[in-house]
Amino acid sequence: MSAFSSADPTPSSPDTVGSAPDVVRAVVSGVPDRVSLDGLEATYDARWSEQGTYAFDRTKTRAEVYSIDTPPPTVSGSLHVGHVFSYTHTDVVARFQRMRGREVFYPMGWDDNGLPTERRVQNFYGVRCDPSLPYVEGFEPPQQGSEDGSGKAPKLSDQVPVSRRNFIELCERLTGEDEKQFEALWRRLGLSVDWSHHYQTIDANARTVAQRAFLRNLARDEAYQAEAPGLWDVTFQTAVAQAELEAREYPGHFHKVAFHPSDGGAPVHIETTRPELLPACVALVAHPDDERYQHLFGTTVTSPLFDVEVPVLAHPAAEPTKGAGIAMCCTFGDLTDVQWWRELQLPTRSIIQRDGRISRETPEWLTSERSRALFAEIEGKTTFSARTAVVDALRASGDLAGEPVATQRMANFFEKGDKPLEIVTSRQWYIRNGGRDAALRDELLGRGRELGFHPDFMRVRYENWVGGLNGDWLVSRQRFFGVAIPLWYRVGADGTVEHDDPIVPDEASLPVDPSSDVPPGYSADQRGVPGGFVGEADVMDTWATSSLTPQIAGGWERDPDLFERVFPMDLRPQGQDIIRTWLFSTVVRSHLEFGSLPWANAAISGWILDPDRKKMSKSKGNVVTPMGLLEEHGSDAVRYWAASARLGTDAAFEVGQMKIGRRLAIKVLNASKFALSFGVDPESGTGEITLDPALVTAELDRAMLAGLADVVDRATEAFDAYDHTRALEISETFFWTFCDDYLELVKDRAYGAGAGAADVNAATRSARTALAIALDVLLRLFAPVLPFATEEVWGWWRTGSVHRAPWPTSDVARAASAGADPAVLTAAGHALAALRKVKSEAKVSMRTPILAAELAVPAAARAGVESALVDLRGAGRVTGTLDLVETTEGQGDAAVQGGLVVVRSELGEPEARRKG
C-alpha cells in the first residue's frame, strides 16, 4: 500500500511512512553577525551567471522540459512598472517549475520590428528606408542622435535614404544599446532567464522563420493575395488589419442632403457625415421592410451637384432607425458600403487616394458641366477641405436641408494612427484565420478550449474575438522596415507585372530581401524590365513575425534537436490586451503548421493601476522608473508586491506592499540566522545540523511540522494550478506564526536552557532539528518569490543554489510529525498571547516575570496547552504557578482563542532597565 494513499489518512506508525527520505546533514558556516538585503542582487546575479544556475540543459527530453514563450518587450519603448509586474509572474512560475524538477527553457526576446523602432532609427540616425536602393557596405549614418530625442528629429527631406538591409543593420546597432539596459534591469529583478537563448524579432533568424512560415502557408494555400477594398491608414499609407483597429469617438456633422427622383417626384433626403463622398455615390439603400421607401425601390435618383443617376435598393443591413433610414452608399465610406457594394453588385467609383486626398483626375462618370467644375475644385484636397467645399455648394444649390448638426460618431482608427481610416482598394496578402471559413474557425475555437487559460475567464476573450472575425488576417503592409514578403513577380513582355504566379525563393536561401536579392533563374539586370521580374515591395505585419516566437526561440528548422525538446511550449505569459493579436495569431500559425497548440497554458497578467485606479501611463506623468523602484525597495520586495497579485487581475501600484515584502525578506534572514545559531561550536564557528526526523520528539515541535507539512501540500497544489498568490499567502501566514509563536516558545529549549553547548539533551535537540527542518522547507517555499534572500540564507548552511534544490515535499515534515496535531501549536500560541496580554495591559516589558497565573482553557485546547507547558512557562517567563482551569466556553478551533484568557495573575517586578 502506498505510504500516502488517501485510504490511509493517518500514517502514524513507522512502517506506514514508507522508505525514509535521506537524512540531510548540513554544516552551518558563514552566518553574518548582522544580516542585510543590501547588495544581494549584484552578488547573486553575478554568481548565478558564473555558475550557469539557469542554463538550459538541452539533453533533457520534452517531458522533462518546461518551456516558456517569453514576451519580447519592445526595445524602443521604455520598460515600466507593468513590465516588472508581469515578468515577475513568469519568473515565479519558472523558478517553481525548475525546483519541481523540470528543466526550464526560459529565453528572452527583444521586439525591434515595427513602427516604433522604424521611427526611432529614422530620428536617431537621420536616415530613411528606401527598399529600392542597393545595400552599401560599411555605411555610416549622417548623425548619432541623442538617446532622449532632445536633438531635433531631422525633417523627412533631410533624411538620407538607405537600403532596407542598411536600415535593419542600423536598427540592430541602436537596439543593442536598449537591450543592454533591459537586460540589466531583468538581471537586477532576478529573472532566471538563460541569457544565451535570446532573439530579436528583426534578426536574421527571425526573418528566416517568418519568411519560411509564410512560404509554407503559401504552399498550402493558407496565404493568398486579393485585390479588395480594405481599411487604409492615410498617414502611414498602409493597409491595416482588423486586429489593429481601434474604435474612437470622432466629431462630425450630420448633413441632410436631397437626392432627386428621376421621375421628378419629391426629393429624397439622406443623412451623411461624409458629404465629400457624394461624387462616389453608387446607390441609395434602405431596409426592404421600410414602409417609407417602398415606392422608391427599383427606381433611380440623381445625386445633387454631381448629377449621377443611382438606383434605390433594398438591403437588410440598412437600419431604419439610423439617420433618415435611407443611406447613400459610396465606394467607400465605411464597411457597410463595402458589404452593399459586394452584395448588390454595385459599380466602383473611388475618389479617395492612398494619401487620403481626393483624386486628381476627374472621374469619367461625372458628365455634367457643373459636376466636372465642382470636382475640379476639390481634386487633390483633403477630405476635410473637400467636405467644406461640397457643403458650401450644397447650400448654394438648395440641396442641403437645414444646417449640419454636430455629432460624435465612432470611427475606426489604426491603433497607432490619429486619422480615421479610409477604405482603399489594393492588392494585399492574407493568411487564413477562420474569418471567412467556418470550418477553420471551429478548429481554432477548439484550440482555445484546449488551451489552459489562467485565469480561466480569459478564454472568453479569445472566443469572442475568434467568433467575431469578419475577414482573414491581412499580413501585408506598405511599409519599408520590417520582414519582407519573400516573393518576386514576373514582368510580362508588355511590361505588366504578373501577380498571380509569384516566384518563390528556396527555403535554404532565406532570409531574402526581394528588393535587392534576385530570384532563382534571373539576373540582377532583369529587375523591372519586360520579361524580367520585380520584387514584392511590401513587408509583413509585425504580428506575422511575433506570432512565431515559439518557433523563433525554439529553433524551428534551424536546430531541430532543440525544437523537439521545447515545442509545443508549456507557457505563454502575456497581457490581456493582446489576446486578439499575439495570442490568437500564434495559435493560428501553430495550428496551420503543426496541427497543434503552440503551448499548453497561457498566463494572463493584469494591469498596474495608479492610486487613482487609472491605468498607469506615461502621459499622466505617474510612471516610476523600474530600476529606481528596485534600488529603493530591493528586488525581493518588488517581486513580493508583484507576486501578491493574482493573474488576470489589475493591481494597484502600492509601495506599501513592497515594504511588506521587504519586511518579509528581512524576517527570513533574521529568523534563519536564529534557527541556525544553535549548535555552532564557539571555537570554530561551525557546526553540523542533522535534519533527522527521528530527533524531533517534543509534541510542540511535531505539531509545528505537522502544520508545515500541510502548508507544503497546499502551496504546491496552488502553484501547480498557476495560483502563485495563494501559494505565497499560505506560506507567508505559516511563516509569521512560526516566527511569532513557535520561535518564541522554543527559544529557551533551543538554547539548551541550563545545559552546556556540548551537553544537549533530547528536548533541545528536538527543537533545533525541528527548526532546521522547517527552515529547509520554508526557504524553498519562498525561493520563487524571494530569490535573493533565500539564496543568501541557503549559502549559510547548504551547498549549491536553492534555485536548483528540489521543491519541498511534505515527506520529511510528515515523517517527523506522524500523528501530531497542528492545533497544539495553535493552542500554545493563543496561550502565549494571553500571557503577553497581561503584560501589555499592565504596560510592562515582556521580560517581566509572572509570579503566578491562572489560565482559562477550553476543553478542546487543554491537551495542546499541557503538552507545551514547559515551553509556555519559558516564553511567558512564568516563574511561579501556572494553573489551567477548564472552561466550557465555545467549541472548536475558532473558540479557542476567545476561551484562552488569563483569569488571574500576579506580575513580578519589571527587570531593571539596563544602562546604555
Add this chain to the structure above:
RNA sequence: GGGCCUGUAGCUCAGUUGGUUAGAGCGCCACGCUUACACCGUGGAUGUCGGGGGUUCGAGUCCCUCCGGGCCCACCA
C-alpha cells in the same frame, strides 16, 4: 446594444464545494530596546460584506434586480 471582470475595515486585499462570533497586512492607538530581528516586538480599536428582493434551518458565498467602477467587442448613413 452584446460580453467579461469587479464592489468586503480609512487603504491594499483574502474569504476554497453556503455552516458557529467575517479575516490578514498596512495605517491608527497604547506599551515595550526582549542576546534572530527597532528595517523590531506585544496588545488594542475598527465592518449596514454596494442597495433591494428571493432560495434555505442557515447567505459575504447561490438566484433575480438595481447602482457604482474597469475592460473587450459591435456601433462611421
